[in-house]
Every structure is written in structure tokens, then in C-alpha cells.
Amino acid sequence: xxxxxxxxxxxxxxxxxxxxxxxxxxxxxxxxxxxxxxxxxxxxxxxxxxxxxxxxxxxxxxxxxxxxxxxxxxxxxxxxxxxxxxxxxxxxxxxxxxxxxxxxxxxxxxxxxxxxxxxxxxxxxxxxxxxxxxxx
Numbered sequence: 001x002x003x004x005x006x007x008x009x010x011x012x013x014x015x016x017x018x019x020x021x022x023x024x025x026x027x028x029x030x031x032x033x034x035x036x037x038x039x040x041x042x043x044x045x046x047x048x049x050x051x052x053x054x055x056x057x058x059x060x061x062x063x064x065x066x067x068x069x070x071x072x073x074x075x076x077x078x079x080x081x082x083x084x085x086x087x088x089x090x091x092x093x094x095x096x097x098x099x100x101x102x103x104x105x106x107x108x109x110x111x112x113x114x115x116x117x118x119x120x121x122x123x124x125x126x127x128x129x130x131x132x133x134x135x136x
Contacts, residue, residue, distance in 0.1 A: 001057075002092040003044040004064060006037040009085055016080040023076035035073040039063070054123070057093055058134070061086040062126030066119060069112055079109050086130070096135045 004012075013030055016022075031037075043063045046053050054060045068082035083105070087097065108129060115122060
């Protein structure tokens with residue numbers, strides 16, 4: 001199993017902004033001061049009190065998407081980075097996708113940003129969505 005690490009999430013964010021445009025930011029990082037990407041290591045470890053936290057690979061991808069989206073660690077590009085990180089993780093682990101319907105993806109991701117629900121239920125929803133759009 002290959003996992004996305006913190007440096008890769010930052011690189012994905014930078015690439016998303018370079019490819020699609022976005023806000024200019026000063027310094028070498030687009031991360032809000034005081035924010036961190038500590039959740040990334042928790043997804044790799046995937047255990048709390050000895051119990052598996054994310055049941056499937058799709059739940060792990062859902063966790064990447066959820067935590068980047070909801071923690072909003074970047075000045076710009078959080079939604080793009082969340083999706084690209086989750087898709088990168090799944091593709092690295094041999095889960096493939098046909099081209100996305102941009103309008104459907106846009107609506108799904110934007111819907112998640114305004115949804116106020118328990119993390120576990122949102123990660124379940126995201127995992128189900130990934131399973132539905134994945135070719136394997």
C-alpha cells in the first residue's frame with residue numbers, strides 16, 4: 001500500500017494552483033499559519049486504540065478528501081487539493097477512474113464543503129462515491 005505524505009499533499013496543492021490558477025501567496029508555503037497536515041500520518045497508521053479506523057481503501061481516500069476539505073489548511077486550492085490527493089492515493093494503489101464528469105464532481109465537492117455532519121458519516125459518503133466512480 002502506498003500512502004500520500006505531508007510533502008506530497010503540499011506538492012499536490014502547488015501543482016493544482018499552477019495548473020488551474022489561484023491566489024498568489026507569499027513565502028514558500030500556501031499553508032495557513034498555525035495549520036498543519038498532521039491528519040495525514042493518522043490515515044497511514046489507520047488505527048485508534050488498536051481498532052482499524054478506515055475500513056477500506058475508499059474510506060482512507062475519503063479521509064484524505066474530508067480532512068483537507070474541512071480543515072482548510074491551505075490559503076487557496078483546498079477543494080482541488082482534497083480531490084487530487086484522494087485520487088492520487090487511489091491510483092497509486094491500482095484503483096483507476098474514467099474521466100470525471102466535471103459538473104457532477106463540482107457539485108459533489110461543493111456539497112461536502114457546506115455539509116455539517118459527523119466526520120465518519122461524511123467519510124462513508126465519500127467512500128461510497130469513490131466506489132461508484134472507480135473502475136478498479
